[in-house]
Amino acid sequence: MTPSEIDFVLLRLCRVGAPKDFILLLRLISYLSYSSASVEWDIIDLFSGKARVSKWGRRAGLRCASYDIAYNDPKSTKRSKHNNQKRRSSMDINGEAGFALACLLCLQGKYGRLLLMLGTVCSSWVSVNAGTSGRTMATPSGCLEYPSVCSGNRMVARLMS
Numbered sequence: 001m002t003p004s005e006i007d008f009v010l011l012r013l014c015r016v017g018a019p020k021d022f023i024l025l026l027r028l029i030s031y032l033s034y035s036s037a038s039v040e041w042d043i044i045d046l047f048s049g050k051a052r053v054s055k056w057g058r059r060a061g062l063r064c065a066s067y068d069i070a071y072n073d074p075k076s077t078k079r080s081k082h083n084n085q086k087r088r089s090s091m092d093i094n095g096e097a098g099f100a101l102a103c104l105l106c107l108q109g110k111y112g113r114l115l116l117m118l119g120t121v122c123s124s125w126v127s128v129n130a131g132t133s134g135r136t137m138a139t140p141s142g143c144l145e146y147p148s149v150c151s152g153n154r155m156v157a158r159l160m161s
Helices: 003-015 020-034 052-059 096-107 127-133 147-160
Strands: 043-046 064-067 115-118
Touching: 003 020, 020 096, 043 052, 043 096, 052 064, 064 096, 127 147
Parallel strands: 043 064, 043 115
Antiparallel strands: none
């Protein structure tokens, strides 16, 4: 997207009442997308898994970006300097870096001509898992005592922003 197109997107987000912190994040990230190496994507495939959508898009001559937590090095043993916990994947949308990267990819999409695939992990949302997750029509956020349920809620909330 060009700077004027990004400004238009941010203005529309302000008008619909998007959180100011999110708009500021997009503004700061947008400066990264002006580099000479930036690409305008036709398809962005978040939670791409085997990247089948991207493969078919490339075969059709489209520019595609694939994003999945599994693409990071699973054998990484790096630990945070602050609390000695294992570092999050740079492609984990529930982490700060992963969310920023997903936002950057979206800002690099072709304005008005972007196909954004949002195939979240569905295991926490299907009826078969209702006994574990506690999700029902009355309690769609589920049983918040389980980390996997909280993670799924956060993931979907970030996708809807």
